[in-house]
Amino acid sequence: xxxxxxPAGMIRATGTTGTHAGYMPGFGNDFETEVxxxxxxxxxxxxxxxxxxxxxxxxxxxxxxANPPERxxxxxxxxxxxxxxxxxxxxxxxxxxxxxxxxxVTSLGQYRWDPLPLGAEKLTWLTGMRTMTTAGDVNTQVGxxxxxxxxxxxxxxxxxxxxxxxxxxxxxxxxxxxxT
Numbered sequence: 001x002x003x004x005x006x007p008a009g010m011i012r013a014t015g016t017t018g019t020h021a022g023y024m025p026g027f028g029n030d031f032e033t034e035v036x037x038x039x040x041x042x043x044x045x046x047x048x049x050x051x052x053x054x055x056x057x058x059x060x061x062x063x064x065x066a067n068p069p070e071r072x073x074x075x076x077x078x079x080x081x082x083x084x085x086x087x088x089x090x091x092x093x094x095x096x097x098x099x100x101x102x103x104x105v106t107s108l109g110q111y112r113w114d115p116l117p118l119g120a121e122k123l124t125w126l127t128g129m130r131t132m133t134t135a136g137d138v139n140t141q142v143g144x145x146x147x148x149x150x151x152x153x154x155x156x157x158x159x160x161x162x163x164x165x166x167x168x169x170x171x172x173x174x175x176x177x178x179x180t
Contacts, residue, residue, distance in 0.1 A: 045073045055079045090158075096131035097138045097145060115172055116150035124155045151176070 034040045039054065041047045046056045054075040074080075113132060128150040136143015151174075169176065 039075060050075055092126055092129070094130045096134055113148055116148060118150065122153045123150050124153060124158065125149065125151055125160055126155065126158060128152070
């Protein structure tokens with residue numbers, strides 16, 4: 001099948017050879033990336049002294065009894081325990097979580113929404129999110145929420161963190177770039 005045989009709007013994924021900026025192909029594979037040459041230790045994960053004065057930290061994504069264990073080694077400028085006092089919560093009045101009994105949030109059902117109107121207001125991923133439905137209860141970790149969003153500018157000096165959910169993000173138009 002050539003690119004001319006593909007249905008309208010479809011593109012063929014690039015091959016796995018060569019350099020792909022920002023994309024690491026594969027599932028369950030091991031990857032290494034570094035900002036500065038020599039930042040990653042060779043032949044070990046946790047040396048007594050890391051290059052560039054970095055701190056080595058291990059993040060585990062599985063229970064310690066799981067085999068094989070999945071883990072990530074991060075080499076940071078400062079330890080993660082030093083990060084907590086640097087951030088402040090901000091008010092995001094349009095983000096909601098279940099159970100939500102406020103009048104401005106619709107009950108779960110089959111719905112369709114028009115896109116958010118594109119105005120002059122500068123909106124990031126955080127400020128452009130609007131919760132449309134919620135169901136369940138966040139306290140029992142059972143439920144869901146439906147959001148629509150409008151993003152008109154990149155996030156600068158801010159981040160989004162969600163440890164208790166999965167997100168399916170479907171852009172209506174344009175492009176999104178996530179850094180994880």
